[in-house]
Amino acid sequence: MAGDQKAKAKKEQMKGKAKETVGRAVGNERMTAEGRTQKAKGDARQAKEKTKDTMKP
Template sequence: MAGDQKAKAKAEQAKGKIKETTGRAVGNERMTAEGRMEKAKGDARQAKEKTKDIFKG
């Protein structure tokens, strides 16, 4: 289960980065903001999983 969540975090980070970059390239501030938000969500999920790993081991 933890590996599944880590993969989901990485996917969210990548999707957010792509969306942010695309938004910047086309001048769409809303898309850029949505990309930043998705990337931050992935970062938060990854941090949570790392914290869980620390307390498990």
């Protein structure tokens, strides 16, 4: 289960980064902001999973 969540986090980070990059390239500030938000969600999910891993005995 944890592996699935880690993969989701990584996927969300990559999608957010791509969206942010495309938004910047075409000058679409809304898309850039959405990409940043999506990337931040992925970062938060990844941090949560790392915390779970360190809490395991």
